[in-house]
Amino acid sequence: xxxxACMFVAFLMLLGISSFTAPSYxxxxxxxxxxxxxxxxxxxxPNLIKFCNYNLKTNFQPEEETVDVGSAExxxxxxxxxxxxxxVIFSDQEALNLRKYLMGGGFxxxxxxxxxxxxxxxxxxxxxPELDFVELPLNHPIYxxxxxxxxxxxxxxxxxxxxxxxxxxxxxxxxVCFYTYECDLGNGWEDYGTYxxxxxxxxxxxxxxxxxLIQYIFTK
Numbered sequence: 001x002x003x004x005a006c007m008f009v010a011f012l013m014l015l016g017i018s019s020f021t022a023p024s025y026x027x028x029x030x031x032x033x034x035x036x037x038x039x040x041x042x043x044x045x046p047n048l049i050k051f052c053n054y055n056l057k058t059n060f061q062p063e064e065e066t067v068d069v070g071s072a073e074x075x076x077x078x079x080x081x082x083x084x085x086x087x088v089i090f091s092d093q094e095a096l097n098l099r100k101y102l103m104g105g106g107f108x109x110x111x112x113x114x115x116x117x118x119x120x121x122x123x124x125x126x127x128x129p130e131l132d133f134v135e136l137p138l139n140h141p142i143y144x145x146x147x148x149x150x151x152x153x154x155x156x157x158x159x160x161x162x163x164x165x166x167x168x169x170x171x172x173x174x175x176v177c178f179y180t181y182e183c184d185l186g187n188g189w190e191d192y193g194t195y196x197x198x199x200x201x202x203x204x205x206x207x208x209x210x211x212x213l214i215q216y217i218f219t220k
Contacts, residue, residue: 024059024060024061025058025059025060025061025078026060026061026064026065026076026077027045027048027049027060027061027064027065027077027079027080027081028064028065028066028067028074028076028077028079028080028081029045029064029065029066029067029080029081029082030067030069030080030081030082030108031066031067031068031069032068032069032082032084032088032089032090032094033088033089033090033091033094034086034087034088034089034119035086035087036084036085036086036087036088036116036119037083037084037085037086037113038082038083038084040083040084040085040113040186041083041111041113041186041187041189041190042190043189043190043191043194044081044083044186044187044189044190045064045081045189046062046063046064047189047190047191047207048189048207048210048211048214049061049062049063049064050062051189051207051210051211052210052211052214055146055211056146056211056214056215058214058218064081065077067080068094069090069094069097069098070091070093070094070097070098071097072097074097074098074101074106075101075104075106077106078105078106078107078217078218079106079107079109079214079217080101080106080107080108080109081109081111081186082108082109082110082111082120083110083111083112083113083116083186084113084115084116085113085114085115085116086115086116086119087119088116088119088120088123089123090123090126090127092126095123095126095127098127099127099128102127102128102169102171102176102177103171103176106176107175107176107177107178107217108176108177108178109177109178109179109180109213110124110177110178110179110180111179111180111183111184111185111186112179112180112181112182112183112184113184113186113187114157114159114184117181120179121133124169124177128169128171131169131170131171132169133167133168133169133179134167134168134169134170135165135166135167135168136152136166136167136168136175136178138150138151138152140166141216141220142166142175142178142212142213142216143166143212144212145211145212145215145216145219146208146211146212146215147208147209147211147212149208149209149212152164152165152166153165153166153180153183153185153209154183154185154188154202154205154206154209155182155183156183156184156185156187156188156202156205156206157183157184157187157188157195159182159184160182162182163182164180164181164182164183165180165181165182165183166178166179166180166181166183167179167180167181174220175216175220178213185206185209185210187206188202188203188205188206188207188209189203189206189207189210
């Protein structure tokens, strides 16, 4: 737990004006059981990393790393990304490990790649039985970092005609998990042209929202 806290302090300095060369940090992709495609949006994180390193002056390693939800290695990552379309299963040990990680200063971004919602909600209840996802208000700081999103999450891909929503799990006053629903934010981080109908303007919105998320995490 202390290791994650130290990483956060270092990143606060990194995002400010600094006269020293800071070490690089890693972004993790969460690998889970149940058969869901945890490996989806294959080009998303490297593109987000590149965008943040250039525009926020962060110092992430250029490639993501895969980390199992039940692994002790989880605690090496200040930020972990999770996506998929299908089933998710956390064992009791995995749920406890994820809980300890989030309580100790870690952060999880869950991005519904369409179809994840009915699976991830009960699994996150295993992690935090006492908490419920709450929709973050439009004035939440996560939407007002370097880039301003007065209307909340941008809509990247259309599925069911529903509005994009950003939900959070808040533990002792701290946002520990951000869940992007009906948004497909990670799809917007992928290489341009990955999906039919891709638009550079929409992709830029997705990357900027991702940068806001990174900035929020490391300045709170």
